[in-house]
Amino acid sequence: MRAILEEPMSENKLPAELINFINEWKDKQGNLIMVLHRVQEHFGYIPREIAFEVAELLNTPVAKIYGVITFYHLFKLTKPGRNQIAVCMGTACYLKGGEDIILEIERQLGVGLNTVTPDGEFSVEAVRCIGCCGLAPVMTVNGEVFGSVKTAQLKKILEQTRGK
Amino acid sequence: MAYKNYILVCAGTACESNKGKALYEALEKEIKSAGVETEVQLVKTGCFGFCEQGPMVKILPDESFYVKVGPKDAHEIIAEHIVKGRKVERLLYKENKPDGDPRSNDISFYRKQLRIVLRNCAVINPEIIDEYIARDGYAALEKALFDMTPDQVVNEIVESGLRGRGGAGFPTGRKWLFTKNTTADQKYIVCNADEGDPGAYMDRSVLEGDPHSVLEAMSIAGYTVGASKGFIYIRAEYPLAIDRLNTAMAQAREYGLLGNKILGTDFSFDIEIRLGAGAFVCGEETALLASIEGKRGMPVPRPPFPAVKGLWGKPTVINNVETYANIPVILLKGAKWFNSIGTETSKGTKVFALTGKINNSGLIEVPMGTTLRDIIYDIGGGIANGKKFKAAQTGGPSGGCITPAFLDTPIDYETLQSIGSMMGSGGMIVMDEDDCMVDVTKFYLDFTVDESCGKCAPCRIGGRTCYNILDRISKGQGKPDDLQKLKDIGHAMRKASLCGLGQTAPNPFMSTMKYFEEEYRAHIEDRKCPAGKCKELLSYTIDEAACVGCTACARKCPVACISGTVKKPHTIDQSKCIKCGQCFTACKFDAVKKG
Numbered sequence: 001m002r003a004i005l006e007e008p009m010s011e012n013k014l015p016a017e018l019i020n021f022i023n024e025w026k027d028k029q030g031n032l033i034m035v036l037h038r039v040q041e042h043f044g045y046i047p048r049e050i051a052f053e054v055a056e057l058l059n060t061p062v063a064k065i066y067g068v069i070t071f072y073h074l075f076k077l078t079k080p081g082r083n084q085i086a087v088c089m090g091t092a093c094y095l096k097g098g099e100d101i102i103l104e105i106e107r108q109l110g111v112g113l114n115t116v117t118p119d120g121e122f123s124v125e126a127v128r129c130i131g132c133c134g135l136a137p138v139m140t141v142n143g144e145v146f147g148s149v150k151t152a153q154l155k156k157i158l159e160q161t162r163g164k
Numbered sequence: 165m166a167y168k169n170y171i172l173v174c175a176g177t178a179c180e181s182n183k184g185k186a187l188y189e190a191l192e193k194e195i196k197s198a199g200v201e202t203e204v205q206l207v208k209t210g211c212f213g214f215c216e217q218g219p220m221v222k223i224l225p226d227e228s229f230y231v232k233v234g235p236k237d238a239h240e241i242i243a244e245h246i247v248k249g250r251k252v253e254r255l256l257y258k259e260n261k262p263d264g265d266p267r268s269n270d271i272s273f274y275r276k277q278l279r280i281v282l283r284n285c286a287v288i289n290p291e292i293i294d295e296y297i298a299r300d301g302y303a304a305l306e307k308a309l310f311d312m313t314p315d316q317v318v319n320e321i322v323e324s325g326l327r328g329r330g331g332a333g334f335p336t337g338r339k340w341l342f343t344k345n346t347t348a349d350q351k352y353i354v355c356n357a358d359e360g361d362p363g364a365y366m367d368r369s370v371l372e373g374d375p376h377s378v379l380e381a382m383s384i385a386g387y388t389v390g391a392s393k394g395f396i397y398i399r400a401e402y403p404l405a406i407d408r409l410n411t412a413m414a415q416a417r418e419y420g421l422l423g424n425k426i427l428g429t430d431f432s433f434d435i436e437i438r439l440g441a442g443a444f445v446c447g448e449e450t451a452l453l454a455s456i457e458g459k460r461g462m463p464v465p466r467p468p469f470p471a472v473k474g475l476w477g478k479p480t481v482i483n484n485v486e487t488y489a490n491i492p493v494i495l496l497k498g499a500k501w502f503n504s505i506g507t508e509t510s511k512g513t514k515v516f517a518l519t520g521k522i523n524n525s526g527l528i529e530v531p532m533g534t535t536l537r538d539i540i541y542d543i544g545g546g547i548a549n550g551k552k553f554k555a556a557q558t559g560g561p562s563g564g565c566i567t568p569a570f571l572d573t574p575i576d577y578e579t580l581q582s583i584g585s586m587m588g589s590g591g592m593i594v595m596d597e598d599d600c601m602v603d604v605t606k607f608y609l610d611f612t613v614d615e616s617c618g619k620c621a622p623c624r625i626g627g628r629t630c631y632n633i634l635d636r637i638s639k640g641q642g643k644p645d646d647l648q649k650l651k652d653i654g655h656a657m658r659k660a661s662l663c664g665l666g667q668t669a670p671n672p673f674m675s676t677m678k679y680f681e682e683e684y685r686a687h688i689e690d691r692k693c694p695a696g697k698c699k700e701l702l703s704y705t706i707d708e709a710a711c712v713g714c715t716a717c718a719r720k721c722p723v724a725c726i727s728g729t730v731k732k733p734h735t736i737d738q739s740k741c742i743k744c745g746q747c748f749t750a751c752k753f754d755a756v757k758k759g
Contacts, residue, residue, distance in 0.1 A: 134215030
């Protein structure tokens with residue numbers, strides 16, 4: 001709730017391609033989640049004013065839209081960092097030290113999980129199985145997979161990414 | 165063979181993310197520059213299963229099996245193997261060295277496997293429908309449409325004894341029969357590809373490696389129960405699988421194998437994809453249907469079952485990916501054949517994602533009734549780093565542990581249940597002596613608490629309370645009656661939760677408390693973690709007698725809490741230590757003690 005109230009209105013607007021996409025899906029049953037995926041793909045999260053626009057276009061109450069957004073882990077209400085780090089916390093990665101990776105990244109960046117660094121450079125999240133269990137522990141930086149990660153490597157990985 | 169050689173390159177997620185894509189491109193380039201395009205065909209295939217050794221390349225017809233291949237090895241493979249006919253020995257899998265010319269199916273990882281569901285994975289290019297058709301693809305659909313009545317199809321499935329591979333093991337044929345016998349103007353076929361169990365990726369590998377088998381089976385289901393519309397509900401986290409499915413559906417439509425009037429008959433059937441958005445509870449069928457409808461994925465009480473009242477209130481068949489992948493083979497080879505594989509109550513094979521502390525981690529398929537010993541020691545190559553086997557966990561956050569005492573128990577739905585675990589969707593995580601059962605159980609419960617939808621109190625409150633108890637046990641603050649409390653709440657959750665998530669959430673602690681009670685007691689009574697995993701119960705100290713003052717530990721310590729001068733024994737400042745264990749690994753003289 002807090003995030004909804006405090007987030008300032010920015011100047012996001014639905015671009016034409018998204019409006020077209022929504023119109024295409026408008027009459028299909030069960031379209032809301034598909035539309036939200038498309039919106040998040042575009043903005044990186046679901047901005048508040050966009051949720052209102054979507055509500056209007058789909059003729060759905062905003063409450064229902066927020067109900068869905070907050071239910072599913074994948075949908076974000078706040079803007080992620082420029083570089084997105086995801087550490088796998090599937091069972092295989094956990095057993096092979098996934099938690100140590102998270103602790104070390106948190107220590108290096110000085111922020112906890114699901115927070116953006118003050119300079120907007122990084123955000124870190126723990127994710128469920130990426131599906132490369134043979135490479136455990138695994139993390140991804142902007143989608144690029146790093147396998148068999150050791151805590152000692154993290155400093156270098158972060159430095160390489162910073163400012164990219 | 166039109167070509168002299170075929171080069172198969174794994175394009176599963178694990179290999180692709182491990183520079184497999186660059187490898188494919190490098191091979192493509194090398195083939196061109198060597199001018200052998202007409203002699204060699206490069207094939208991008210689905211998962212080989214042997215993920216531990218990826219990225220891998222297999223060359224036909226001699227079946228050379230190259231492992232851990234990087235883009236820089238492409239030149240040598242083409243120049244040596246393809247052009248000069250000399251195998252690149254340093255890349256060959258160790259059991260595949262050329263003395264005596266062993267073939268790749270003789271590798272012990274594959275020897276005890278039987279690949280029915282994965283029949284086409286690592287064999288065909290999943291992006292080309294003709295390759296699927298060349299392997300009897302869509303022949304089962306043709307047989308059903310032209311030679312069988314819906315009754316005959318459903319009978320065949322019932323007789324085959326196929327049971328749902330998503331975890332619960334409900335007979336697939338009976339599910340179809342319920343929907344078939346319900347009259348409605350519209351019925352639906354749904355494929356559950358919301359593989360949420362952490363550490364399991366069977367369904368994804370099938371969808372990536374052989375998407376047509378699922379499409380074909382869904383069409384057959386549609387014909388059988390009288391449905392014209394299907395949905396595949398898939399995790400948004402599987403972009404590669406979604407891509408391959410879209411490609412496959414477009415090709416099938418083009419070939420008249422999907423869409424209006426399939427193969428010129430009166431039967432029409434089409435499929436749409438719906439994306440999940442990261443909610444484990446959506447693996448539960450009623451929650452999954454709510455999510456397809458675009459709502460919060462919350463379960464509703466059953467009955468009515470989806471087979472009678474499902475998607476938008478219409479009769480709906482829901483099966484899991486692996487279940488569907490079995491259907492075409494059953495129709496082609498017959499129920500009798502399928503029935504002959506497996507045990508009394510569990511027929512066919514099961515795919516497992518074998519991961520954790522095992523040498524050969526990867527995707528395997530074995531006949532039902534295979535023992536854990538065969539899986540871990542023959543296929544899996546034993547426990548990594550020479551450690552001792554402690555337990556194998558199946559069924560993920562809903563399952564339990566198989567201990568060394570049950571290594572020789574044949575694995576099927578019933579035996580796993582009788583020893584307090586469950587088949588689950590196929591995650592099999594191997595743990596060794598360094599893994600703490602309290603810690604692992606806490607990990608699973610953290611998962612279910614996080615994933616609980618919150619609709620019913622037993623799951624929402626019970627799960628949280630149990631997590632808090634486990635948390636304090638792992639921190640050495642457990643109370644004497646904590647184990648009894650866990651048991652009591654666990655029983656209540658099993659009985660009173662609304663859906664499978666809450667009903668099975670207690671399984672991890674019920675199972676580990678049964679087999680590893682001593683370990684729990686050590687945490688509670690002695691404030692010790694025997695496996696040395698629970699950080700709060702752990703401290704690192706330096707043995708002054710053994711320390712030579714090499715400073716290796718001090719240089720590694722991320723919080724600079726180790727002090728001492730060169731060639732003099734060092735000490736650890738316990739108040740600053742974050743227990744990361746880096747000093748323990750860095751010390752070459754066994755002077756850093758964990759305890």
